[in-house]
Amino acid sequence: MTPRRKKRLALVLALVLGLGATVGLVLYALNQNMDLFYTPTELVNGKPDGTKPEVGQRLRIGGMVVKGSVKRDPESLRVSFQVADTGPAVTVTYDGILPDLFREGQGIVAQGVLVNPTTVKAHEVLAKHDENYMPPEVAEAMKKNHSKLQYTEEQLQGSAQ
Known part of the structure; x- marks a missing residue:
């Protein structure tokens, strides 16, 4: 192996070890702060x-x-x-x-x-605030979905008769 390849191999190994140590420390820190x-x-x-x-x-x-x-x-x-x-x-x-x-x-x-x-x-x-609270956008979307659902139920009941 030439001296140039030895230097490259040493650099790559040092980089891999450094990256591994960094990832390990980050995971350890996240684990300590997890509730x-x-x-x-x-x-x-x-x-x-x-x-x-x-x-x-x-x-x-x-x-x-x-x-x-x-x-x-x-x-x-x-x-x-x-x-x-x-x-x-x-x-x-x-x-x-x-x-x-x-x-x-x-x-x-x-x-x-x-x-x-x-x-x-x-x-x-x-x-926690009242569980019945809903942002206006969500309440409006639910009303639309509810009216669509009610309409399809009426159609199903009409077709069954």
Whole structure:
């Protein structure tokens, strides 16, 4: 092998190793900043594919605040409440000012760390606005689709008679 080819081979190997190290570091950083979303039922029972979060794992949990479950500490901003969907409830503790839209029976998303299998210590709580809200464009498109669907159903009923 000539000295020129040895230099090229060394350059290509260094480039490949550098690129591999860069990709590895990027994937590691993304993995550290990834917060998986769970519902209260998935948090307690696990996801359908069998995965279950571990204690200490960062995650997001979303559901409805259970009525009568909000407990505020009179000495501080600490609040604890339960979040549920169709299954078991999960306790969320939060130390801070809750959003203005936060109330019992309202949907929320909390981001935090799993303390034990049924408790999440949140560092951020987001209140979801009314689930019935729709942007005007979406409402208009749904009206159009609904009227088309109704028209085709009438045609089907007329042709069946």
